[in-house]
Amino acid sequence: MKKEVEIFVYGAEQICASCVGMPSSKETYEWLDAAISRKYPEQPFTIKYIDIFNPPEEEKHRLFxxxxxxxxxxxxxxxIGEEIIGEGNPKLKDIYKEMEKYGYEEVSPK
Incomplete structure (x- = not known):
């Protein structure tokens, strides 16, 4: 693996008006964390949830x-990095593809 990936999930408690019927931002964050951990076991990554209406003090997060x-x-x-990988209903395939650019490899079940 070249570099440990940092994934940021920007969202809000309230579901976006165009996303009614979809999981909440927090649920999506939790789902992504579990799915990525299964796909790339023992390959460290960081995933963080950022509330867009109450972002942390770090300037890059406030600006985004x-x-x-x-x-x-x-x-x-x-x-991931400076790239938007998905919005609304992000696709795992797109996230996996981006992570593999950083050297992550799928581990096949034994």
Whole structure:
């Protein structure tokens, strides 16, 4: 593995108006954490949830949270590095593809 990936899931308690019927941002975050951990066991990564209406003090997160709100992006918005990998209903396939660019490898069940 080249570099440990940091995944950020930007969302809110309230489901976005265009995403009614989909899981909440927090549920998506938890689902992604579990799915990625199963796909890449023993390959460390970090996944963090960022509330767009109450972001942490770190400037990059505050700026991106503001961007999500001002640009009316469908949340949750999933980022790896500086790239938006998915929004609204992120696809695991896209997230896995991005992680494999960083050297992550699927571990086949024994």
């Amino acid at each position: 949270a503001t961007h999500v709100i001002e640009e009316d992006l469908f949340y949750p918005v999933v980022t």
